[in-house]
Amino acid sequence: MKKVGCWMWLCLLLWVSCMPLWAQQESAREILDRTAEAIRSAGGVKVLFTVQTSDGDRQTGCIRLQGDRFRLEAGGIITWFDGHTQWTYLPSSEEVNVSEPSPEELQTLNPYAWLSLYNKGYKLKLGKVDNPAFSGCHKVVLTAEDRQQELQCIILYVSKENGRPARISMAQRGGGTALIVIDSFEGGQTYTEGDFRFEPKEYPMAEVVDLR
Numbered sequence: 001m002k003k004v005g006c007w008m009w010l011c012l013l014l015w016v017s018c019m020p021l022w023a024q025q026e027s028a029r030e031i032l033d034r035t036a037e038a039i040r041s042a043g044g045v046k047v048l049f050t051v052q053t054s055d056g057d058r059q060t061g062c063i064r065l066q067g068d069r070f071r072l073e074a075g076g077i078i079t080w081f082d083g084h085t086q087w088t089y090l091p092s093s094e095e096v097n098v099s100e101p102s103p104e105e106l107q108t109l110n111p112y113a114w115l116s117l118y119n120k121g122y123k124l125k126l127g128k129v130d131n132p133a134f135s136g137c138h139k140v141v142l143t144a145e146d147r148q149q150e151l152q153c154i155i156l157y158v159s160k161e162n163g164r165p166a167r168i169s170m171a172q173r174g175g176g177t178a179l180i181v182i183d184s185f186e187g188g189q190t191y192t193e194g195d196f197r198f199e200p201k202e203y204p205m206a207e208v209v210d211l212r
Helices: 002-041 103-107
Strands: 044-053 058-066 069-074 077-081 086-090 095-099 122-127 137-144 151-159 165-172 177-189 207-210
Touching: 002 122, 002 137, 002 151, 058 177
Parallel strands: 095 207
Antiparallel strands: 044 058, 044 177, 058 069, 069 077, 077 086, 086 095, 122 137, 137 151, 151 165, 165 177
């Protein structure tokens, strides 16, 4: 009986010691579920952001989102995506590239690609917030299960108050990194289908290059 009792206590101890990790993973997923729902329920969204890359590049940008469609403006380049086709306008060459991007290609372009990523292919956990400036945020770490995944690690700082991302850090396969700071977030925006498609009349001098 003593031997059985010891084993029972040992099993109980092991179970209790595993609880924090299990709870962490569940909490991380719940936080992202609430965040994703907060963004989706906001309808049309306009986000101003600043991005810094590991090669020293720093740019401000604006992304308009609705569902899986977006219009991204950064560094003078404009990208439209209507959920299927992508148009990228390059002012330096007066060229518009047309493509049908893969999910991985979209990940490297859309700062909010994690909305469709975190439920598959990533391990989730809560991290410790060391920076006092983000004491009002949850820190959620997404680590790719597949080493061939383009985005290997995503770190999100999510506001405890409204569930919106405040800061997004991304590490790509190969070593490149990007830090995105959310400067403003406006929901309830009204967009039309045309807002997410390239309009040739607005860029009469642009050469259209179809890469499909």
